[in-house]
Amino acid sequence: MNLYEFQGKQVFKDHGIPVPRGITLTDPDAKKVEDAPMPCVVKAQVLTGGRGKAGGIALCDTVDEAREAARRILGMDIKGHTVGKVLLEAQLDIERELYLAVLLDRSARDVLVMASAEGGVDIESVADDDILQLHVDPLTGITDDQVRKLTRFLALSGESAAELETVLRGLYETFTEEDCELCEVNPLAVTAEGLVAADAKVTVDDNALFRHDWTPPKEERTELEQKARDKGIAFIQLDGHIGVIANGAGLTMATLDALTHYGGAGGVFLDLGGTDDPEQVKEAVLLMKEADPSVVLINLFGGITKTDTVARGILQVLESEGLDQPVVARIKGRNEKKAKALLKDAGFVAVSDLKEAAERTVEIDRKERGVD
Numbered sequence: 419m420n421l422y423e424f425q426g427k428q429v430f431k432d433h434g435i436p437v438p439r440g441i442t443l444t445d446p447d448a449k450k451v452e453d454a455p456m457p458c459v460v461k462a463q464v465l466t467g468g469r470g471k472a473g474g475i476a477l478c479d480t481v482d483e484a485r486e487a488a489r490r491i492l493g494m495d496i497k498g499h500t501v502g503k504v505l506l507e508a509q510l511d512i513e514r515e516l517y518l519a520v521l522l523d524r525s526a527r528d529v530l531v532m533a534s535a536e537g538g539v540d541i542e543s544v545a546d547d548d549i550l551q552l553h554v555d556p557l558t559g560i561t562d563d564q565v566r567k568l569t570r571f572l573a574l575s576g577e578s579a580a581e582l583e584t585v586l587r588g589l590y591e592t593f594t595e596e597d598c599e600l601c602e603v604n605p606l607a608v609t610a611e612g613l614v615a616a617d618a619k620v621t622v623d624d625n626a627l628f629r630h631d632w633t634p635p636k637e638e639r640t641e642l643e644q645k646a647r648d649k650g651i652a653f654i655q656l657d658g659h660i661g662v663i664a665n666g667a668g669l670t671m672a673t674l675d676a677l678t679h680y681g682g683a684g685g686v687f688l689d690l691g692g693t694d695d696p697e698q699v700k701e702a703v704l705l706m707k708e709a710d711p712s713v714v715l716i717n718l719f720g721g722i723t724k725t726d727t728v729a730r731g732i733l734q735v736l737e738s739e740g741l742d743q744p745v746v747a748r749i750k751g752r753n754e755k756k757a758k759a760l761l762k763d764a765g766f767v768a769v770s771d772l773k774e775a776a777e778r779t780v781e782i783d784r785k786e787r788g789v790d
């Protein structure tokens with residue numbers, strides 16, 4: 419689970435890392451605005467990066483400006499995330515921006531410290547030579563030698579070197595005590611008042627959530643997704659136009675990959691799981707109908723589930739409710755012959771090969787939408 423910046427900064431503070439003073443706000447007209455330190459920076463609280471570029475960060479000198487900025491940023495859409503809260507905190511006079519992170523290195527089976535003097539930008543865009551990586555033995559923790567390597571790499575000395583040690587040890591303590599997968603500070607700001615964590619990205623291990631009392635953020639869903647969820651159906655809307663119905667999460671993902679591979683794009687996917695319960699299948703098809711895709715690709719694999727039972731369920735709904743879209747079915751496994759015969763009789767394309775099914779689907783999608 420990812421924590422919001424304001425939550426991450428709270429834990430950082432609890433572990434001795436300097437963070438700017440600030441308040442959070444959900445209503446721009448709240449009196450609380452007056453408690454914000456001035457000049458301040460108003461920051462959208464969303465679980466995605468690049469807020470600055472998206473207009474979700476504003477530097478303000480007065481309470482009125484801050485209120486105006488909060489009004490503009492609250493409700494804003496940043497990469498599909500709606501801003502429900504803003505953080506107003508003391509503006510920093512930043513001299514240099516550093517990058518510092520402590521994360522889990524699964525392949526090395528240890529903890530990794532990553533640092534760069536090129537902070538404030540996406541770490542993926544920083545050249546390898548400009549990133550220092552230190553593997554920390556979980557049994558010994560961070561050694562004095564590693565602290566020295568880090569301060570030298572970031573060209574810090576005297577007071578700042580001592581502060582960096584405090585931040586690094588605080589970050590490592592946060593990582594271990596809060597059961598994290600990632601604790602990232604980008605940028606770690608060098609200011610006249612010392613080092614300050616200007617941003618916080620913290621991912622906590624879901625398996626350890628029971629040991630802490632974080633409330634999981636409300637997931638953002640479309641209206642149809644919420645409807646599906648209320649009915650216990652796994653249903654996700656995407657950017658493309660092709661509807662996918664499959665049984666099992668892995669098969670659904672593989673189907674989307676196959677469509678992408680052949681030049682198509684999934685628009686909505688629906689995972690029937692292991693069910694062949696006619697009521698559940700009916701609800702699923704009705705949701706698909708409402709999503710209005712260009713073509714529907716049904717990909718069924720029968721292990722325990724009988725593919726002909728699922729196919730019959732789908733056909734019944736299609737007949738009673740009517741679906742205007744063309745349907746391509748790929749059936750494999752238990753009773754596949756029966757299932758294919760049923761679908762072919764109903765006028766659908768029914769094949770056993772995923773490649774063929776994906777190619778046919780992409781072709782139909784293009785034709786339906788009039789693109790070549």
Ligand code: GDP
Nearest residue numbers: 459467468469470509510512538604605616617
């Ligand atoms: P992100 O873009 O979503 O990662 O948001 P950040 O919190 O990292 O902020 C983006 C950039 O805004 C930082 O790299 C800084 O350059 C700038 N910024 C953030 N807070 C302050 C501040 O208090 N003072 C100044 N001068 N710049 C800030």
Ligand code: MN
Nearest residue numbers: 467604605617
């Ligand atoms: Mn950042």
